Amino acid sequence: MTGPLLTRRQFGKSLAGIVVAFTLAPELAWPAESGLPGSLGAAPLLDAWLRIDPDGKVTIFTGKVEIGQGALTALAQIAAEELDVSLVAIHMVSGHTGLTPNEGYTSGSRSIEESGTAIRFACAEARQLLLGQASARLGLPLAGLKTAAGTVTAAGGRKLSYGQIAQGGLFHREATARVTPKPAAGHKIVGTSVPRLDIPAKVTGDASYVQDLRLPGMAFGRIVRPPGPGFRLQTVDVEAARRLPGVLAVVRDGSFLGVVAQREEQAVRAREALLQSAKWSEIADLPEADRIHAWLKAQPGEVALVSEKSSATAAPVVRRLEATFSKRYTAHASLGPSCAVARMKDGKLRVWSHSQGVYPLRDSLAAVLKLDPKNVVVSHVEGAGCYGHNGADDVALDAALLARAVPGRPVQVQWMRDDEFAWEPLGSAMVMQLSAGLAADGSVVEWRHELWSNVHSSRPGRAGGANLLAAWHLAAPSAPAQGLSGGEDRNAVPLYDFPNQKVIRHLIKEMPLRTSALRTLGAYGNVFALESFLDELAIAAGADPVEYRLRYIKDPRARAVIEMAAVKSGWKPGFRSDGLHGRGFGFARYKNQACYVACVADVMVDRQTGRVRVTRVVAAADAGQIINPKGLEMQIEGGIIQSASWTLMEAVSFDRARVTSRDWDSYPILTFPEVPKVEVHLIDRPDEQPLGSGEASSGPAAAAIANAVSNALGRRVRHLPLDPGWIKDAIGKP
Amino acid sequence: MIILDVNGKMHTLDVSPDTPLLYVLRNDLGLNGPKFGCGLGQCGACTVLMDGTAVLSCLMPVARAAGHKIVTLEGLGSPGKPHPLQRAFIKEQAAQCGYCSNGMIMKSKELLDHSPDPTEEEIRNALASNLCRCGTHNNIIRAVRRAAREMKPRELKPRDMKPGELKR
Structure with missing residues (x-):
């Protein structure tokens, strides 16, 4: 008997209505408001953040995790700097329910802003406490004491190590944040390109990933997913699969189907056998892929006025322009499919996961499995590169469901490649309709940006349901929880100062394909559209795109980034394309409050094949105070290259019933011969707040590439990806 | 029984002959270098060397590897004693998530064995079927070039490294 199938229909129950939201909603309503800086507000005890053992080893606890962005190295730098210990003395513990805050x-490029700020203030205060304790023990005034390399030294040469002082619950007290962290001028570790702590292990084959976790008695699991979102399991030959070599258990619960085997290849073979024998009922009601944008616009959406301003003194409009832009569904496509290890023993669940949020995952797992959250421990172990909400959380529930069938034994589940492509939450398809009114001098006096999108955040941990894939397939299913809106209009509000502007969001709750957070949420599509359209206006006004942008920007930091990208790339106003080579500009400040990035892209168009090659991207970035220049450069460069891949070639394909791009041949990404040369120029602001950078370059890079393509062709391509179809279409137009 | 020569050691294994080499290396021999990326031979994450040639261990039945010399990432060097390629990847910080690093290094090892001083274009072409999702490509190219420089015969010049560079 199969249970009621819960599909996207449940997402679309609320009626269309008008919501007025004047501020950008955060991705998660967190942290709670409090007087303490960064994440200290959520975990005010100092010993929630650090511990010093008698041997001097310093352990730093962070709720943020390493997802390939170098966060743990940067956080360790901050701790070492404030404590006056060497980097090698620091041991990082991250993302562990029960151990870390x-x-x-x-997510949201907030690790340094939130956790970094907390660690900075906690460690500054801890150092002060160590000094105070040393002063009391030595009977010497504070003024004569110095700290270095984990030791307090008095003027006369007497010493106490941190390990000697930091005992007896010294840090078991609430932070006051009244100890001022070191000024940037005194930094020795922060601001330097300390090598990433995790790279030596990764390039020599030391265990680094959850995939490398090998626990005693560990078995291997695989999942048999339905062919598409509208399918439900009718019959399957479970008994035949149970008789296959090494099979320990076959779990069928509604339309959820999985297998546990002694060996990994045995689990893979049993999965294949189950796939062969499974019979599914089919509902083929997905919209046509080629008409997805018209479909989105036709849905009743939740409409919100995101931003509006008007000026009575603006110049009269003499010319109006309008254009529609779009992007398709895109995939995280992490290089390694999602993986988790789970063990169920005596009613207690232990999970090792590369989730971006171990606490929300713990709570969701507990809810689905009807366990007390106290009996569920989730700890983070790295997976392959993570660019948002991929299959990490889902596979953790898969592993837990299979682990229940073999009590006491850890079960490792890794998705197969097609599981990941077919079932990971996607970056939403979007439509952006822009219009503008220009004054006689070509300047913008009216700006309107209206967008249609599915939700960009449907992570686990939200009330009212369970956002874990398998939970929807169980015989007694959980309903999906409502996604968190707000990410759709990320960066839709222009940073440019236009006298009249209006930004309207249509949140389409009906989800043909499951969508959630993918690096930048809606900002990638919005910046592409905004910056493309601004380029069109500059051309219409006969203005240089860089000068045209600067007309509307007063913020000196934004101006500096734009000017630096122009200078370093050798930007020359009036550049004329030969029809093959093009050059384009793109700029954004991520979330209008994080890192500033400007990009100049050079492209080459093959007019025969319609293929575009990005040959070079020059970027300038201001992320405030730089913790690790090389790490920041890598985040900016990685974002640019990934964005070039999204922009030139990426689109999830699907038919009326299922995702059809299920491997690297049907979902190709940029390869070595196609990767552009990238130059990143950083503007360090040591006295400013460090700003999130992990998502900052994706939008500007896409815009620069699109503007370069239009420059080369002399015609605008407004639809992503800029694949040969659109390019040839543009070339062919009269 | 299958006898396998991996990183210079012989292993006798009681596994089905059609088991992909990848699973044997990872689960029977406890090696972490080769990674499961796609199981389809499309991404390169599982690359190992067989008699010096880069092969995709996710597609190779273990029986076909018997009688050949298999070398994995662990066979090149260790954190304490890295191979020049591994050292160069560390020096150039040529990893973000690092999941592709195994394939990048093993494929580059094959390249440098045949072409000790490759051009950038040769490196790009050699790594064309190795996928990286984080956008670390340019750092990887720099790392391979650095390794090539440092692997040149010693008589050419003293090692152009600063003291402390090899420090772990």
């Missing part, structure tokens, strides 16, 4: 999700 609950910092929600590692």
Whole structure:
């Protein structure tokens, strides 16, 4: 008997209505408001953040996790700097329910802003406490004491190590944040390109990933997913699969189907056998892929006025322009499919996961499995590169469901490649309709940006349901929880100062394909559209795109980034394309409050094949105070290259019933011969707040590439990806 | 029984002959270097060397590897004693998530064995079927070039490294 199938229909129950939201909603309503800086507000005890052992080893606890962005190295730098210990004395513990603070999700480029700030203030205060303790023990005034290399030294040469002082619950007290962290001028570790702590192990084959976890008695699991979102399991030959070599258990619960085997290849073979024998009922009601944008616009959406301003003194409009832009569904496509290890023993669940949020995952797992959250421990172990909400959380529930069938034994489940492509939450398809009114001098006096999108955040941990894939397939299913809106209009509000502007969001709750957070949420599509359209206006006004942007920007930091990208790339106003080579500009400040990035892209168009090659991207970035220049450069460069891949070639394909791009041939990404040369120029602001950078370059890079393509063709391509179809279409137009 | 020569050691294994080499290396021999990326031979994460040639261990039945010399990432060097390629990847910080690093290094090892001083274009072409999702490509190219420089015969010049560079 199969249970009622819960599909996207449940997402679309609320009626269309008008919501007025004047501020950008955060991705998660966290942290709670409090007087303490960063994440200290959520976990105010100092010993929630650090511990010093008698041997001097310093352990730093963070709720943020390493997802390939170098966060743990940067956080260790901050701790070492404030404590006056060497970097090698620091041991990082991250993302562990029960051990680390609950910092929600590692998302939104907020690890340094939130966890870094907490660690900075906690460690500054801890150092002061160590000094005070040393002063009391030595009977010497504070003024004569110095700290270095984990030791307090008095003027006369007497010493006490941190390990000697930091005992007896010294840090078991609430932070006051009244100890001022070191000024940037005194930094020795922060601001330097300390090598990433995790790279030596990764390039020599030391265990680094949850995939490398090998626990005693560990078995291997695989999942048999339905062919598409509208399918439900009718019959399957479970008994035949149970008789296959090494099979320990076959779990069928509604339309959820999985297998546990002694060996990994045995689990893979049993999965294949189950796939062969499974019979599914089919509902083929997905919209046509080629008409997805018209479909989105036709849905009743939740409409919100995101931003509006008007000026009575603006110049009269003499010319109006309008254009529609779009992007398709895109995939995280992490290089390694999602993986988790789970063990169920005596009613207690232990999970090792590369989730971005171990606490929300713990709570969701507990809810689905009807366990007390106290009996569920989730700890983070790295997976392959993570660019948002991929299959990490889902596979953790898969592993837990299979682990229940073999009590006491840890079960490792890794998705197969097609599981990941077919079932990971996607970056939403979007439509952006822009219009503008220009004054006689070509300047913008009216700006309107209206967008249609599915939700960009449907992570686990939200009330009212369970956002874990398998939970929807169980015989007694959980309903999906409502996604968190707000990410759709990320960066839709222009940073440019236009006299009249209006930004309207249509949140389409009906989800043909499951969508959630993918690096930048809606900002990638919005910046592409905004910056493309601004380029069109500059051309219409006969203005240089860089000068045209600067007309509307007063913020000196934004101007500096734009000017630096122009200078370093050798930007020359009036550049004329030969029809093959093009050059384009793109700029954004991520979330209008994080890192500033400007990009100049050079492209080459093959007019025969319609293929575009990005040959070079020059970027300038201001992320405030730089913790690790090389790490920041890598985040900016990685974002640019990934964005070039999204922009030139990426689109999830699907038919009326299922995702059809299920491997690297049907979902190709940029390869070595196609990767552009990238130059990143950093503007360090040591006295400013460090700003999130992990998502800052994706939008500007896409815009620069699109503008370069239009420059080369002399015609605008407004639809992503800029694949040969659109390019040839543009070339062919009269 | 299958006898396998991995990183210079012989292993006798009681596994089905059609088991992909990848699973044997990872689960029977406890090696972490080769990674499961796609199981389809499309991404390169599982690359190992067989008699010096880069092969995709996710597609190779273990029986076909018997009688050949298999070398994995662990066979090149260790954190304490890294191979020049591994050292160069560390020096150039040529990893973000690092999941592709195994394939990048093993494929580059094959390249440098045949072409000790490759051009950038040769490196790009050699790594064309190795996928990286984080956008670390340019750092990887720099790392391979650095390794090539440092692997040149010693008589050419003293090692152009600063003291402390090899420090772990």
